[in-house]
Amino acid sequence: MFDQxxxxxxxxxxxxxxxxxxxxxxxxxFLTARTQILENPDLMDPYPGDIVCLNILTSLAVTIGFMxxxxxxxxxxxxxxxxxxRNKVVVGNGKCGIFLSKVIVNYIISVILLVIHTVTGIIMxxxxxxxxxPSAGTIAKYMGIYLMWLFFFSVLMAILALDLSSEIISIILxxxxxxxxxSLPGTLEQMIEIEKNKNSFKLLVLNFIRSIVPYTYMxxxxxxxxxxxxxxxxxxxxxxxxxxxxxxxxxxxRRKEFN
Amino acid sequence: xxxxxTTDNICKSYGKAQVLKDVSLHIPKGAIYGLIGKNGAGKTTxxxxxxxxxxxxxxxxxxxxxxxxxxxxxxMRRRVGAIIENPAIYKDLSAYDNLKVQCMNLGLPSxxxxxxxxxxxxxxxxxxKTAGKFSLGMKQRLGIAIALCGSPDILILDEPxxxxxxxxxxxxxxxxxDLNKTKGTTILIxxxxxxxxxxVADNYGFIENGKIIKEISKEDLEKSLRKSTSIKVSDIDKxxxxxxxxxxxxxxxxxxxxxxxxxDLIPSDLVVDLAGKGITVTNISQNEETLESYFMNLxxxxxxEGNV
Numbered sequence: 001m002f003d004q005x006x007x008x009x010x011x012x013x014x015x016x017x018x019x020x021x022x023x024x025x026x027x028x029x030f031l032t033a034r035t036q037i038l039e040n041p042d043l044m045d046p047y048p049g050d051i052v053c054l055n056i057l058t059s060l061a062v063t064i065g066f067m068x069x070x071x072x073x074x075x076x077x078x079x080x081x082x083x084x085x086r087n088k089v090v091v092g093n094g095k096c097g098i099f100l101s102k103v104i105v106n107y108i109i110s111v112i113l114l115v116i117h118t119v120t121g122i123i124m125x126x127x128x129x130x131x132x133x134p135s136a137g138t139i140a141k142y143m144g145i146y147l148m149w150l151f152f153f154s155v156l157m158a159i160l161a162l163d164l165s166s167e168i169i170s171i172i173l174x175x176x177x178x179x180x181x182x183s184l185p186g187t188l189e190q191m192i193e194i195e196k197n198k199n200s201f202k203l204l205v206l207n208f209i210r211s212i213v214p215y216t217y218m219x220x221x222x223x224x225x226x227x228x229x230x231x232x233x234x235x236x237x238x239x240x241x242x243x244x245x246x247x248x249x250x251x252x253x254r255r256k257e258f259n
Numbered sequence: 260x261x262x263x264x265t266t267d268n269i270c271k272s273y274g275k276a277q278v279l280k281d282v283s284l285h286i287p288k289g290a291i292y293g294l295i296g297k298n299g300a301g302k303t304t305x306x307x308x309x310x311x312x313x314x315x316x317x318x319x320x321x322x323x324x325x326x327x328x329x330x331x332x333x334x335m336r337r338r339v340g341a342i343i344e345n346p347a348i349y350k351d352l353s354a355y356d357n358l359k360v361q362c363m364n365l366g367l368p369s370x371x372x373x374x375x376x377x378x379x380x381x382x383x384x385x386x387x388k389t390a391g392k393f394s395l396g397m398k399q400r401l402g403i404a405i406a407l408c409g410s411p412d413i414l415i416l417d418e419p420x421x422x423x424x425x426x427x428x429x430x431x432x433x434x435x436x437d438l439n440k441t442k443g444t445t446i447l448i449x450x451x452x453x454x455x456x457x458x459v460a461d462n463y464g465f466i467e468n469g470k471i472i473k474e475i476s477k478e479d480l481e482k483s484l485r486k487s488t489s490i491k492v493s494d495i496d497k498x499x500x501x502x503x504x505x506x507x508x509x510x511x512x513x514x515x516x517x518x519x520x521x522x523d524l525i526p527s528d529l530v531v532d533l534a535g536k537g538i539t540v541t542n543i544s545q546n547e548e549t550l551e552s553y554f555m556n557l558x559x560x561x562x563x564e565g566n567v
Contacts, residue, residue, distance in 0.1 A: 082347055082350070090336060
């Protein structure tokens, strides 16, 4: 598996697309942070520095999803279409190993994008607000939540790119995952609100789903208190959810036949 | 005889369509085994199964004596290289980088072999040119180089000369013969270009409608190929009476030429004998049945004898 990760990273390093995505992420992070700062000159007062910077950081995290989805789908689908996965299978690499290596490579790309975004956000925040910096604890929680979310996302992208036979369906579902899923916690929240006083089984199910949707942290982690709460309460079920997807994806890929 | 790769009654279906029916192959060590069949006969499917890309519905296969359900089969696959259908290459990488990626996939500790491989397939001067800009022949040769990473003992090549120009075909042929001769690589190769296959293979498997109808070595095949003598004569009826009298097997063609099937027939003697009967031979030629006609006979008259 490590050999394949090394091979995939080497292949990424040689691809112009990788550099285009990294530069694109840097530009988007810079421009959006700048726009947000310019549109909210009073952002600093009366909030503490943590929240100001956190808002800048969380404002762009969806683009990381888009960028990493684009690069992992583009490269994995091309690999599948051009029969390059065959080269790995015929020389005896286990299919689970191939799947896991794709997840890890997707994750490495996502983390690099997250680091670009975070560093850009912190620098922009510091420059715009007279050296204001979020605390190390806040950064650690922010990173923790996003690292967890991006891992789930990397698993999801590997499943969509490798396990599905249809490229079109892969792309549509990925687009759905990036755009629609982040609003799922909000939708669930509304449904929970309606069911709140009924004390029904449906309420239990809704609460359970909400607790295990990793996107919950993504969409609701934009306030300090909420991030604290979610970091404390929900990280375990979300990690468990990622692991379940990982195992299912791996098992599905093991059964896959190649043309 | 030592077999390096065998399949035992492999069956494979896609939905309701059964594409392989009890396929049993026996590939001797060091052989160049030509798998011959029409399009859709099941050549690619059996190669996919042997390469581990697909699973058989029933039956089994063994690579280096290790059964496909054995836990160490993947270790054995390290000694197998394959090109199934099209060569799988990264179009945006150079030939060198394509080979480097495959060396990494194999977990090879060094990349020294790359230069040697590029030289073997004649791509040593391609530099940084990306594989997407290669000609079909170059892509095919790069595919073979990728399959040769890790110095495999078995090479599985599905239609490797498809779409190549005559020069490309000659290059691939000579490369395969050289690999087989110098490194002892066993090669399983499929093609529907039978004439070309007959120039490289020393063992043959004939597949038709998902069934192996015959396996035969080159020596046995040569013995089986019928020699014929074609004659054009002044009097067909008299000639037929003569041939029937001699107990010779013959066929009359559309333009009244007669093909006589006999390995030990001496043309000059035949001409003299016919002249003695008052028959003039206006044209005479000797022919040997080709691999193509042998295959066509095999599939048309149901001469298949099952697995040999």
